[in-house]
Amino acid sequence: MDQNKRKRVIIIGAGFGGLWVARELSGTGYDVIVIDKNNYHTFLPLLYQVSAAEIEPEQIASPVRFIVRNFANVRFIRGQVTEICYRDKVVICLGQQIAFDYLVIATGSVNNDFNIPGVLQYSFPLKTLDDGMILRNHILTCFERASFADESKQRRRLLTVVIVGGGPTGVEFAGALAELISGPLKKDFPELGNDAITIYLIEAGENLVGMYGGVLSEYTKFQLEKKGVKVLLNSAVSKMDKTGVYLKDGTIIETETVVWTAGVKGQLVKNDLNADILPNGRITVDEYCKVPGYDDVFIIGDLANFLHNGKPLPMIAPVAIQQGKYIGTLLKALQKGKRIKPFKYVDKGGMVAIGRNKAITQIAGLKLKGYIAWIIWIFIHILYLIGFKNKLFVMINWIWSYIFFEKSVRLILPRCCDDPHGDACLQRGRSCME
Amino acid sequence: MDQNKRKRVIIIGAGFGGLWVARELSGTGYDVIVIDKNNYHTFLPLLYQVSAAEIEPEQIASPVRFIVRNFANVRFIRGQVTEICYRDKVVICLGQQIAFDYLVIATGSVNNDFNIPGVLQYSFPLKTLDDGMILRNHILTCFERASFADESKQRRRLLTVVIVGGGPTGVEFAGALAELISGPLKKDFPELGNDAITIYLIEAGENLVGMYGGVLSEYTKFQLEKKGVKVLLNSAVSKMDKTGVYLKDGTIIETETVVWTAGVKGQLVKNDLNADILPNGRITVDEYCKVPGYDDVFIIGDLANFLHNGKPLPMIAPVAIQQGKYIGTLLKALQKGKRIKPFKYVDKGGMVAIGRNKAITQIAGLKLKGYIAWIIWIFIHILYLIGFKNKLFVMINWIWSYIFFEKSVRLILPRCCDDPHGDACLQRGRSCME
Numbered sequence: 001m002d003q004n005k006r007k008r009v010i011i012i013g014a015g016f017g018g019l020w021v022a023r024e025l026s027g028t029g030y031d032v033i034v035i036d037k038n039n040y041h042t043f044l045p046l047l048y049q050v051s052a053a054e055i056e057p058e059q060i061a062s063p064v065r066f067i068v069r070n071f072a073n074v075r076f077i078r079g080q081v082t083e084i085c086y087r088d089k090v091v092i093c094l095g096q097q098i099a100f101d102y103l104v105i106a107t108g109s110v111n112n113d114f115n116i117p118g119v120l121q122y123s124f125p126l127k128t129l130d131d132g133m134i135l136r137n138h139i140l141t142c143f144e145r146a147s148f149a150d151e152s153k154q155r156r157r158l159l160t161v162v163i164v165g166g167g168p169t170g171v172e173f174a175g176a177l178a179e180l181i182s183g184p185l186k187k188d189f190p191e192l193g194n195d196a197i198t199i200y201l202i203e204a205g206e207n208l209v210g211m212y213g214g215v216l217s218e219y220t221k222f223q224l225e226k227k228g229v230k231v232l233l234n235s236a237v238s239k240m241d242k243t244g245v246y247l248k249d250g251t252i253i254e255t256e257t258v259v260w261t262a263g264v265k266g267q268l269v270k271n272d273l274n275a276d277i278l279p280n281g282r283i284t285v286d287e288y289c290k291v292p293g294y295d296d297v298f299i300i301g302d303l304a305n306f307l308h309n310g311k312p313l314p315m316i317a318p319v320a321i322q323q324g325k326y327i328g329t330l331l332k333a334l335q336k337g338k339r340i341k342p343f344k345y346v347d348k349g350g351m352v353a354i355g356r357n358k359a360i361t362q363i364a365g366l367k368l369k370g371y372i373a374w375i376i377w378i379f380i381h382i383l384y385l386i387g388f389k390n391k392l393f394v395m396i397n398w399i400w401s402y403i404f405f406e407k408s409v410r411l412i413l414p415r416c417c418d419d420p421h422g423d424a425c426l427q428r429g430r431s432c433m434e
Numbered sequence: 435m436d437q438n439k440r441k442r443v444i445i446i447g448a449g450f451g452g453l454w455v456a457r458e459l460s461g462t463g464y465d466v467i468v469i470d471k472n473n474y475h476t477f478l479p480l481l482y483q484v485s486a487a488e489i490e491p492e493q494i495a496s497p498v499r500f501i502v503r504n505f506a507n508v509r510f511i512r513g514q515v516t517e518i519c520y521r522d523k524v525v526i527c528l529g530q531q532i533a534f535d536y537l538v539i540a541t542g543s544v545n546n547d548f549n550i551p552g553v554l555q556y557s558f559p560l561k562t563l564d565d566g567m568i569l570r571n572h573i574l575t576c577f578e579r580a581s582f583a584d585e586s587k588q589r590r591r592l593l594t595v596v597i598v599g600g601g602p603t604g605v606e607f608a609g610a611l612a613e614l615i616s617g618p619l620k621k622d623f624p625e626l627g628n629d630a631i632t633i634y635l636i637e638a639g640e641n642l643v644g645m646y647g648g649v650l651s652e653y654t655k656f657q658l659e660k661k662g663v664k665v666l667l668n669s670a671v672s673k674m675d676k677t678g679v680y681l682k683d684g685t686i687i688e689t690e691t692v693v694w695t696a697g698v699k700g701q702l703v704k705n706d707l708n709a710d711i712l713p714n715g716r717i718t719v720d721e722y723c724k725v726p727g728y729d730d731v732f733i734i735g736d737l738a739n740f741l742h743n744g745k746p747l748p749m750i751a752p753v754a755i756q757q758g759k760y761i762g763t764l765l766k767a768l769q770k771g772k773r774i775k776p777f778k779y780v781d782k783g784g785m786v787a788i789g790r791n792k793a794i795t796q797i798a799g800l801k802l803k804g805y806i807a808w809i810i811w812i813f814i815h816i817l818y819l820i821g822f823k824n825k826l827f828v829m830i831n832w833i834w835s836y837i838f839f840e841k842s843v844r845l846i847l848p849r850c851c852d853d854p855h856g857d858a859c860l861q862r863g864r865s866c867m868e
Binding site for chain 1: 471473474489491492493495497499500503509511512513525528530563574578581582618621623624677808823827830831834844845846847
């Protein structure tokens with residue numbers, strides 16, 4: 001087939017959505033270009049374990065070129081798309097114009113600070129592989145500094161971690177961090193009293209993992225509290241500064257470590273599309289995941305505001321994967337001059353790990369908790385993790401820490417500036433990386 | 435035993451030398467403090483494999499606290515020693531004074547630029563775990579940029595790697611890089627012609643791995659050239675700038691990637707010791723590894739200029755390990771009021787890997803090359819690597835790449851600045867990290 005006659009599909013973003021489109025289009029007559037600012041795909045559901053020093057960053061990432069290199073008609077460009085110019089039907093990437101016939105926007109989401117003062121400057125996000133490593137570095141550095149701090153107030157400050165947001169990410173990270181601290185770090189830092197270490201999990205709503213509710217939410221709270229996590233419900237953050245976190249009820253929690261998992265918002269690059277952008281950054285799409293008014297621009301994943309029974313679909317991996325597959329199928333049908341049915345989301349349920357032997361799952365309406373839920377959680381995560389070696393290494397790490405109560409990844413790496421104390425720059429983690 | 439009556443040994447540096455002292459002193463009556471600016475020990479002999487995307491940085495590093503936590507009398511401080519104040523018998527670390535009775539200086543070495551202009555600014559060192567990751571990021575980024583470069587001259591520039599120094603590190607890295615490029619990267623970047631990619635290995639002397647000489651040096655050169663490496667002997671670098679490398683014979687090699695493995699020099703912190711510092715930064719020690727004139731200050735490893743049959747011992751791991759063990763034994767003897775014999779280095783030989791199935795070794799005068807040497811190389815490196823899980827993961831990675839000709843670690847991580855192209859900062863690698 002003549003390359004010049006092939007229609008070109010540009011996919012922006014190599015997350016779950018984008019990659020599934022590419023996979024579906026492999027071997028078709030389309031000329032497909034995947035563009036991402038990173039040269040790897042990140043398996044975000046396990047990112048919190050990178051921050052908890054459980055697994056290595058390399059183990060939840062796969063080079064995009066490795067994934068697409070068996071798809072003869074799919075190419076990869078590592079770069080940031082700086083603009084979508086629909087009028088000319090091009091995207092601008094690395095200063096060059098790249099023409100498309102069809103555009104799939106799968107750029108995902110970024111942290112949403114809900115305009116609360118100080119969140120961007122004083123909290124750690126947990127959205128990218130870099131974030132995961134920076135947070136790991138920061139927490140381990142706080143322990144090192146605490147071990148050298150004379151003053152008990154400063155020590156307590158360094159050993160207080162506040163996690164804002166009681167959704168799945170906040171819960172999973174709180175559980176993993178509690179186990180990191182009560183296990184390996186307690187053995188590594190015998191000089192630190194156990195009492196001084198506090199993990200807060202702050203949730204504005206009435207329940208942890210509110211989407212599950214009822215018995216699963218209560219079980220989650222009970223298990224986290226058993227691990228020593230202080231769960232504060234109905235607690236909203238009013239601001240943050242270098243002292244710590246200020247709650248609306250007047251409480252001040254002094255800390256150097258605030259992890260923000262309270263919400264995300266859609267992220268889109270500069271464009272000339274006449275699209276309806278909601279306050280949460282998402283863009284309303286029609287029942288074919290198309291931007292209304294455009295026949296050749298699709299949005300999938302976190303960025304897409306897709307209404308399902310009148311309510312927007314959640315910003316989670318299964319939605320992105322299903323929409324990615326759908327768009328691939330739709331484009332293949334278009335090639336044959338066929339039309340397909342509107343996208344229909346199949347809710348396969350969800351799951352949240354709380355720690356060793358403890359998880360909650362809700363599958364096909366069936367609510368499970370405890371050991372069986374935990375086994376299901378492990379099985380599903382290994383199944384979806386890309387790359388056989390990644391699966392193997394993550395499994396070994398998990399078995400290792402299960403048997404030995406040990407997490408041996410806990411390196412402060414890389415030191416990102418030449419400050420001899422290594423602290424000034426790590427204190428707020430991101431300051432010197434940006 | 436009363437803690438206050440214990441004599442305190444401070445060990446600066448958690449490399450091979452420092453850790454072996456600590457290990458030897460575990461369970462003795464000494465109060466031992468190990469100080470290092472990193473919270474991990476790095477297994478430097480495999481660092482080049484991190485840069486060649488063969489193994490993950492976490493796999494050649496072990497948290498120091500994990501290593502020393504079973505030694506009840508050994509503590510760890512993560513921090514940089516900024517000054518040794520012998521007059522007061524203290525070291526200054528993180529702004530505090532820490533008193534010692536005995537001091538072991540094992541701070542190792544840094545790159546030696548031999549005052550050649552441009553080396554520090556325009557070349558990549560390969561001495562620390564950070565260096566290893568930065569170089570990996572840089573090389574992979576050059577390939578990404580080349581795949582997007584229109585102009586063939588710029589493309590060739592990006593695909594030229596110059597390694598300066600034909601010692602073990604230079605040879606091992608050249609071999610590993612050649613395999614990375616001819617294997618995975620060739621498959622990942624089908625758009626890049628193979629011809630455009632060039633690896634130079636530049637050596638000022640007459641031979642590669644000159645310490646072996648003869649048939650082993652020739653074999654090494656032959657094998658590297660078979661892999662496509664251009665070996666330039668008797669070639670000295672006169673300067674470097676942003677264009678590339680200038681050789682003394684007038685040759686200019688245009689490149690963005692110069693790796694400097696041509697030599698190291700001792701590194702010592704500020705101090706009031708009256709010691710004899712050589713031009714190469716090393717400090718002459720007596721036959722007990724003591725600084726002449728001081729009964730309580732020892733120097734071991736790369737920093738120590740120890741004369742063995744009139745010649746200084748090389749700056750390699752086995753010397754540091756043997757000296758570390760020796761100082762531990764010496765201090766234990768001192769406690770009992772005994773004296774021990776002077777330090778005697780036992781040369782167990784050396785080994786250099788060139789690539790798949792290819793290595794050279796010289797053990798007890800016996801010179802081996804090829805497959806058997808390679809098996810010995812693997813066995814010895816796994817044996818000395820600290821941590822069972824590290825051994826396991828490195829073995830799996832090696833078996834993996836052996837069977838599949840695949841190296842799946844090749845992530846550009848972390849992106850260290852917010853430049854959308856990610857290139858400005860990676861172009862010279864270190865610029866934004868420092």
